[in-house]
Amino acid sequence: MSTELRNEAAPRWKGHAVLILCFVAIVFDGYDLVVYGSTVPTILKFQDWGVTPGQAGLIGSLALVGMLIGTLSVGILTDKLGRRRIMLACIAWFSTCMLLTAFAPSAEVFGFLRFLTGLGLGGIVPTCIALTVEYARKERRQIANAVMFSGYSVGGVGASLLAINLLQHIDFRWMYAIGALPLVTLLPIAWKLLPESVAYLARKQRIEEAKATADRYGLVYSDIVTAEDVKTGAEAPKSAMKTLFTRKWVRSTILFALANFCGLLLVYGLNTWLPQIMRQAGFQLGDALTFLLVLNAGAIVGSISASVLADKIGIRKVVTASFLLAFVAILMLSLQLPLAMLLVIVAFAGLGSVGTQILVGGYCATHYPQSLSATALSWSLGIGRIGAICGPLIGGLIAGMAFGWQLNFYMFAAFAVIGAIVVFSVPKLTDK
Numbered sequence: 432m433s434t435e436l437r438n439e440a441a442p443r444w445k446g447h448a449v450l451i452l453c454f455v456a457i458v459f460d461g462y463d464l465v466v467y468g469s470t471v472p473t474i475l476k477f478q479d480w481g482v483t484p485g486q487a488g489l490i491g492s493l494a495l496v497g498m499l500i501g502t503l504s505v506g507i508l509t510d511k512l513g514r515r516r517i518m519l520a521c522i523a524w525f526s527t528c529m530l531l532t533a534f535a536p537s538a539e540v541f542g543f544l545r546f547l548t549g550l551g552l553g554g555i556v557p558t559c560i561a562l563t564v565e566y567a568r569k570e571r572r573q574i575a576n577a578v579m580f581s582g583y584s585v586g587g588v589g590a591s592l593l594a595i596n597l598l599q600h601i602d603f604r605w606m607y608a609i610g611a612l613p614l615v616t617l618l619p620i621a622w623k624l625l626p627e628s629v630a631y632l633a634r635k636q637r638i639e640e641a642k643a644t645a646d647r648y649g650l651v652y653s654d655i656v657t658a659e660d661v662k663t664g665a666e667a668p669k670s671a672m673k674t675l676f677t678r679k680w681v682r683s684t685i686l687f688a689l690a691n692f693c694g695l696l697l698v699y700g701l702n703t704w705l706p707q708i709m710r711q712a713g714f715q716l717g718d719a720l721t722f723l724l725v726l727n728a729g730a731i732v733g734s735i736s737a738s739v740l741a742d743k744i745g746i747r748k749v750v751t752a753s754f755l756l757a758f759v760a761i762l763m764l765s766l767q768l769p770l771a772m773l774l775v776i777v778a779f780a781g782l783g784s785v786g787t788q789i790l791v792g793g794y795c796a797t798h799y800p801q802s803l804s805a806t807a808l809s810w811s812l813g814i815g816r817i818g819a820i821c822g823p824l825i826g827g828l829i830a831g832m833a834f835g836w837q838l839n840f841y842m843f844a845a846f847a848v849i850g851a852i853v854v855f856s857v858p859k860l861t862d863k
Contacts, residue, residue, distance in 0.1 A: 449566040453559035454582040461586025468703040469594035470603040480538040488827020490542040492820040494549035499816035501553020506809025514628040525551030529610030557808035564796040576793035577738030587727030630801040671806035691815025693850030694788035700822025711836040726781040733782025734789040754851035757783025761844040765837040
């Protein structure tokens with residue numbers, strides 16, 4: 432147990448600055464996720480492009496292929512470049528690509544720019560989670576991660592509201608121009624205020640700088656850096672990626688990748704196709720987009736409440752229960768129920784899908800030592816992006832078939848059960 436004292440004189444705003452910066456970055460990541468789902472019905476009706484449901488699913492997956500490559504690349508580069516430089520580069524890249532998307536002249540160019548946007552967005556999530564957890568007090572890491580990651584759903588709600596109010600009056604491509612705002616808002620502030628990772632500095636043998644940074648932000652250095660992290664010479668730790676596949680960590684590494692696969696399949700599948708599925712079920716466009724808004728609003732409230740519970744009874748139990756909640760709620764969406772009841776069920780589905788993915792990220796970040804957390808998150812989220820790619824693709828294929836709109840919900844519910852089994856199988860660690 433650590434005997435180091437915390438610097439209580441550290442300004443409170445410094446401790447919150449990292450969380451706020453990461454929150455805002457995640458808001459735009461969430462906006463990008465939902466803006467495509469919000470514009471899919473309009474894209475399908477845009478005669479100049481002649482996009483089919485299957486092609487719309489493919490375009491949705493192109494951004495996710497980019498995210499997969501971007502996320503895995505960050506896992507390799509974070510040991511060399513540090514989390515601060517990765518974060519700044521990713522913000523600049525995806526914002527520029529979002530701006531270019533607004534001027535796409537064809538479906539082919541639009542899809543290519545979605546892929547390029549994904550490359551930048553791929554590094555945002557693992558870096559934000561790792562920095563937020565590292566710069567939070569040890570006993571508050573789950574709630575800090577949930578508050579930060581609720582920005583994902585805030586961005587989703589914002590995209591839904593803008594779509595409901597603007598899509599009837601403007602070209603759908605202008606919805607993507609809004610995603611370029613971080614270039615002139617977030618990036619300059621992050622450049623000035625975002626600190627480097629304490630764990631990265633220690634691993635690079637910049638010990639005094641690491642300790643000074645921890646002290647400046649009111650953190651306990653030994654809560655972040657272990658003796659193993661700062662060994663040199665022959666005893667120096669292996670690269671983070673190699674360490675993840677040592678006997679101690681390999682089972683967790685594989686299971687977290689599978690958990691992210693299931694979680695991201697639900698998140699991207701539902702956010703891409705929920706409006707169109709509900710239109711097939713007989714709802715008007717406004718009501719169909721409202722389902723998307725409620726899905727993400729439910730995730731905000733649910734994930735923060737669940738994370739408070741996780742800090743008390745354990746994250747593993749809460750994530751398992753959240754996946755099971757997703758199973759029940761998604762299955763109920765296939766029933767012919769009144770609109771008001773369906774909206775309540777969608778809110779619970781939001782906790783079980785988007786909210787559960789937030790919890791999975793927090794679980795992964797706190798399961799490993801801080802020196803491994805960014806790479807572990809990049810690996811598991813990178814492999815998980817395959818699920819994010821599959822969600823829109825499978826949804827598009829089913830939407831183009833004549834098997835009924837309910838089949839999509841049955842498929843999503845099945846992956847929720849698989850996710851619960853996977854998370855329940857993650858080993859408990861008595862000594863990290």
